């Protein structure tokens with residue numbers, strides 16, 4: 001069962017699924033602990049186009065996680081920009097950082113995936129555990145899922161240069177560079 005606190009939006013849910021979908025029938029025993037870390041703000045995220053880093057603190061020990069998210073190819077980027085502009089025009093008055101739930105379905109229909117499946121992720125952690133993904137990486141992914149639930153636009157921004165998206169001249173589109181991260185992510 002996915003606790004309701006993760007994946008409250010289809011955007012965050014896609015990221016939660018990357019963690020919870022495994023090839024084996026046995027649930028990963030690290031998941032409850034990873035959820036607990038994320039829930040208790042034990043994973044501090046820094047996000048930019050193509051990479052998420054997380055400082056994950058477990059029992060006072062900090063680990064640094066880095067998850068690489070390949071930027072979308074040009075064609076995908078153009079398709080995404082077009083769908084976003086259309087969707088925002090059809091759904092005026094959204095809060096800053098929000099995206100319509102229906103857009104996620106349109107992305108899926110167009111074959112655009114914004115969450116990277118665990119098996120395809122290039123994720124590193126500086127902890128000594130040999131098992132990968134370790135609990136720190138999993139906690140970072142849960143924290144990312146929460147962050148994306150709070151701010152769906154992040155799901156898209158991680159995969160493409162937002163400044164390019166601003167060229168759509170959509171008044172609702174605020175490029176990431178126009179926001180002060182200190183106050184925005186506070």
Ligand SMILES: [Zn+2]
Nearest residue numbers: 125127134136
């Ligand atoms: Zn680790």
